């Protein structure tokens with residue numbers, strides 16, 4: 001029996017047992033589709049987080065007061081005590097380091113903003129002119145701490161705040177009151193929406209000196225630093241730590257987090273998550289494989305007399321093994337391809353429904369899904385096909 | 401030429417041994433027309449299965465066309481079945497999901513014949529057995545006589561030298577059975593060896609040689625002198 005005839009004959013069999021075949025194909029297809037869609041979601045989430053995190057800056061380092069209990073764990077630093085404050089002087093020292101392109105000291109607080117008969121609580125960032133480029137924010141209009149105006153009482157409004165307070169008039173040049181002080185609106189931020197849970201549309205930015213007066217403090221909340229190049233991140237980190245140690249009388253009481261390290265951690269966690277999800281989906285493929293085996297065994301039982309007849313008219317054991325094997329391969333193959341298409345279609349629907357989520361199944365997942373489906377189908381059919389091939393012809397013929 | 405020498409076939413049923421074929425010696429020349437009769441359980445089907453290479457004797461020699469069958473491999477046996485032997489069964493054994501034409505085509509597919517040649521042979525067979533109108537019908541849509549004609553067409557499509565028919569008319573009424581017998585006898589007239597197992601004395605008497613079996617032994621073996 002030729003290979004083509006084997007494939008054709010088994011394909012015809014698959015087609016004639018329509019319902020049975022559809023059910024197996026569906027089981028296979030759903031398994032593969034689950035792998036494709038779930039990894040698309042997983043990888044989409046990973047890319048989403050990474051894009052968001054990348055968008056808050058480039059080659060970014062953040063200095064925070066306090067020492068991580070165990071090195072590398074920034075959580076400890078965030079939650080830990082603050083033995084010694086970061087100061088503007090520290091920030092200026094860091095600014096002079098060779099690997100540092102620019103730095104922005106940062107204070108954050110809440111204050112009441114009032115103007116044009118409106119009043120609301122806003123988040124206030126105090127910093128210098130570098131904050132806007134370092135944090136990848138953009139000014140839609142105006143400027144912030146333009147050269148020569150550094151000491152003026154100026155304020156930049158988030159896009160939403162500007163719209164709320166000055167819906168019909170130009171915001172720039174307007175006077176507003178923040179806490180007890182008066183500021184002149186010098187700029188308006190471009191709307192960005194939320195990134196990493198922080199909405200720059202609803203903040204205001206004032207010069208760091210005014211912020212420290214407003215919040216009555218001399219210490220800094222953070223220092224943001226942009227390294228010159230990607231390769232400068234690690235040397236910059238070491239230099240910053242050394243500088244701060246010196247300025248803090250030899251105490252290592254600050255922590256430097258790099259955007260890169262956090263990004264890598266996120267990447268690792270989310271990749272592991274995607275893999276785990278793919279693994280769980282793959283279990284459904286194993287279930288589909290068991291289904292194939294079960295259905296093939298039932299088929300052999302139902303077609304025992306037919307197997308006997310084939311032997312009587314001269315089929316070899318090999319012919320019969322290959323016929324049943326090919327039948328299972330068809331079922332798995334059609335199921336796998338259908339599942340792949342279904343998965344791609346599902347991912348497309350996801351992307352259309354959630355445009356922020358880049359739900360593209362990674363190529364490895366699609367390939368692995370199809371291969372696992374084929375492998376389980378093929379493996380699951382080996383035993384039944386062998387069993388069919390070994391049937392005793394006379395006994396098989398006698399069965400009705 | 402079929403030559404069986406001291407053939408034994410024993411089935412073990414629990415702790416009881418059934419001697420289905422008991423020291424059988426039998427020679428059937430090419431082109432003979434033989435009927436095998438005997439009570440139920442006398443070993444007729446077992447004899448036919450061994451001649452048709454579907455079953456193997458527990459002891460004894462079997463030569464087919466001067467070739468010793470007893471130590472051939474499974475695949476060699478399959479090839480001989482494919483090329484030299486045609487089976488016709490009482491219950492037709494057609495594959496229900498295939499059409500009449502496809503059922504007839506099966507042995508050709510197994511032999512690896514290219515599709516164009518298969519088509520020609522199948523069309524010839526359909527014509528020879530007056531099945532053209534039924535070519536694309538499935539067995540369920542055929543009458544008993546038509547089904548057995550399809551089965552005979554399938555058994556003869558490879559132009560075997562031996563036709564083995566195990567109660568070919570057992571599921572047919574008398575008249576249709578007679579027609580089927582005429583078809584089988586026509587094959588014999590063209591030189592094919594024909595061995596028919598039957599319970600029907602009248603049909604059995606049409607054969608030129610009649611073998612009577614009982615308890616796994618050949619009791620009678622007579623030539624019909626009318627021929």
Ligand SMILES: Nc1ncnc2c1ncn2[C@@H]1O[C@H](COP(=O)(O)OP(=O)(O)OP(=O)(O)O)[C@@H](O)[C@H]1O
Nearest residue numbers: 411412413418420439440441442443444445446447
């Ligand atoms: N696979 C088997 N296992 C056990 N015993 C068997 C088997 N096949 C046949 N036999 C026994 O061998 C004996 C001969 O059986 P066989 O089928 O050859 O009889 P038969 O002459 O064809 O009978 P019938 O006219 O009823 O078809 C019977 O006693 C039967 O029970």
Ligand SMILES: [Mg+2]
Nearest residue numbers: 444445446566
């Ligand atoms: Mg019988």
